[in-house]
Amino acid sequence: MLPSSPLPPLRLAAPPVSGRLDSAITLSTVARLVASGTAVSKADLVPAAGLARTTVSTAVDDLLARGLLRLDGTRPTVGRGRPADRLALSPRGGHVLLADVGARGAHLAVVDLSQRVLAHTHAPLDVTDGPDAVLATIETRLAALHHRAKQERTAGDVLARAVVIGLPGPVDGHLGVPVRPPIMPGWHAYPVSARLREAFGCPVVLENDVNLRALGEARAVPADQAPLLFVKVGTGIGGGLVTREGVLHHGADGAAGDIGHVRVRGAPDEACVCGNVGCIEAVASAGAISRRLGCTISELQTLVARGDAGAQNAVREAAGLIGELVATLVHFYNPARVTIGGSLTAASDALLAGVRSVVYQRALPLATRNLVLAASTLGEYAGLAGAIVLGIERVLSAEEIGTVLGADRSPGAPLGARALGTCP
Numbered sequence: 001m002l003p004s005s006p007l008p009p010l011r012l013a014a015p016p017v018s019g020r021l022d023s024a025i026t027l028s029t030v031a032r033l034v035a036s037g038t039a040v041s042k043a044d045l046v047p048a049a050g051l052a053r054t055t056v057s058t059a060v061d062d063l064l065a066r067g068l069l070r071l072d073g074t075r076p077t078v079g080r081g082r083p084a085d086r087l088a089l090s091p092r093g094g095h096v097l098l099a100d101v102g103a104r105g106a107h108l109a110v111v112d113l114s115q116r117v118l119a120h121t122h123a124p125l126d127v128t129d130g131p132d133a134v135l136a137t138i139e140t141r142l143a144a145l146h147h148r149a150k151q152e153r154t155a156g157d158v159l160a161r162a163v164v165i166g167l168p169g170p171v172d173g174h175l176g177v178p179v180r181p182p183i184m185p186g187w188h189a190y191p192v193s194a195r196l197r198e199a200f201g202c203p204v205v206l207e208n209d210v211n212l213r214a215l216g217e218a219r220a221v222p223a224d225q226a227p228l229l230f231v232k233v234g235t236g237i238g239g240g241l242v243t244r245e246g247v248l249h250h251g252a253d254g255a256a257g258d259i260g261h262v263r264v265r266g267a268p269d270e271a272c273v274c275g276n277v278g279c280i281e282a283v284a285s286a287g288a289i290s291r292r293l294g295c296t297i298s299e300l301q302t303l304v305a306r307g308d309a310g311a312q313n314a315v316r317e318a319a320g321l322i323g324e325l326v327a328t329l330v331h332f333y334n335p336a337r338v339t340i341g342g343s344l345t346a347a348s349d350a351l352l353a354g355v356r357s358v359v360y361q362r363a364l365p366l367a368t369r370n371l372v373l374a375a376s377t378l379g380e381y382a383g384l385a386g387a388i389v390l391g392i393e394r395v396l397s398a399e400e401i402g403t404v405l406g407a408d409r410s411p412g413a414p415l416g417a418r419a420l421g422t423c424p
């Protein structure tokens, strides 16, 4: 199980409210801000949403009446006036099921719409076993977790409203399929989203695992730390980019950030799983270093943590190559923060220190004067954090919130079946 509160509150993005302003957008905005934990009273919501007081008040009353929001005590107001009602998402509003799948295991979790982690487990699996075996395991384990969460934490039936799955390879999020993932034989074009939608009867979000980490990290640190570039150095090397607006940059086909297969100056001609030679992933990943040293990645972590000279040297060399790549990316994108994550940074600061020295030496001052280059603040839970953000934003989106509000709830619950209308 996770410690009781392993993750800080994660900021959720509200849909843009300019232009067309129908009630679905207003309800979505208010619900997401409350789920964010940033605005928990009507008075907080007015400036946070950028909406008129009466509009916010009507939306809050509507969400309370329909049971998606509930009153959660009061909070003192500054200066005069009675304490303000504190708003929270109802624990019965729905659950989001999460699977952050790595090459050798998956973090699986169930959260409610207020970001509470209700159940969590780590399931060992091997993505090279193919999609049928791996997804069958994930379905069984997630269903069991969901069942447990309902029994132990919500005392009654609460529907799964979305599933978010991250995979360690390139994915087409629109089609819901992996696209020629180098380390996942048999997964190309497999209908991952369609299968999980069938299994759980709710929308499915498919994302690349490093993108999930990037998003989780970006929403856990202050908003001025974006654009944020996340570089994961593990079995392979991957990148994820969060824009200044706090959303993932996918590029035209979803391949943005797939930096493992670029070549940097001075890299040896090692063959890569992608068919090319000299890719950064083939020469500087934890996988590449451990192959060279004849050990496993976890043995490499132990050697590095213990200060073994050979392992330290190998990591320093890798850091030099990764630093060259990061310096180029810093010039191109001018991120506010570069986060280095993955198994090697968990073991020691050597990689981060090596990358940092190259970046500050190579990149020009304008791109680095405010740059923060740091290890992941969420560690191995960064991917789950990103999945929480995508899942709750999806459930509380203008497109989906009507489903939650209109659904037939348990007997006696005040949620009506009234369809969402458009504001007069």
Ligand SMILES: [Zn+2]
Residues within 6 Å of the ligand: 260, 261, 272, 273, 274, 275, 276, 279, 281, 282
């Ligand atoms: Zn390659």
